[in-house]
Amino acid sequence: MSNPKENPHDAFSADELDRARALLCELGDAIREQTITDQISGVKGCGPDGIVAVRRNPPDESRQPLNLAPSRATSFRHGFATLCKFFPEGKPLIAQIESELWDELYTLGSTSSPLIFDDEYISTGGQIYELLAGHDRMIADLRPAVLAKTGFPSSLCCHPYDICTALLLTEAGGIVEDPGGGPVDAPLDTTSSVAWVGYANSALADLARPVLQRLIEKHLR
Secondary structure (H helix, E strand, C coil), X not given: CCCCCCCHHHHCCHHHHHHHHHHHHHHHHHHHHCCCEEEEECCCCCHHHHCEEEEEECCCCEEEECCCCCCCCCCCCCEEEEECCCCCCCHHHHXXXXXXXXXXXXXXXXXXXXXXXXXXXXXXHHHHHHHHCCCEEEEEECHHHHHHHHCCCCCCCCCHHHHCCHHHHHHCCCEXXXXXXXXXXXXXXXXXXXXXXXXXXXXXXXXXXXXXXXHHHHHHC
């Protein structure tokens, strides 16, 4: 056994300690810079008028109104749209569905510039924010069905408490639904897996929904 009074720093070289100190300094700077937070609340049935969004800076206690609105784009071309595939499990099948979706809508390779930007934001609440702020045009999380199809455990999925922020997007005029086009309906627990699709507006939903549902039927049923 090692001597409990032994200096733990003796287990590391001087160079390793220097690198660790430099890393801690960088992390400290990053934490200090990440102080601005956006606080959003909404009232069901009040529409956009019921959305209250504020940008807060805790160090100086300043607050300012934040204007948030989903995108009004009627095309996905050159915008952000994502099918969630954060982990290796099930990723090939999700990527196949994604490629077929955009190929059917726009024909992949038809332009030299990127057709769709894929923004992998690994937080359901963050994804809802991206739709609410007008950054993303569509996000689809099909992981429960994909993992079931491919035989992987379904623990690494969205849960009911993750998607509860959907109210903010729908009150602002966006759309959140299950992959079949109905309402998201799940028990309010901490274990159930939830599949959902969010659209910035009805025009984008009308464009992508029938193709996406057809591909779900093809690959996941």
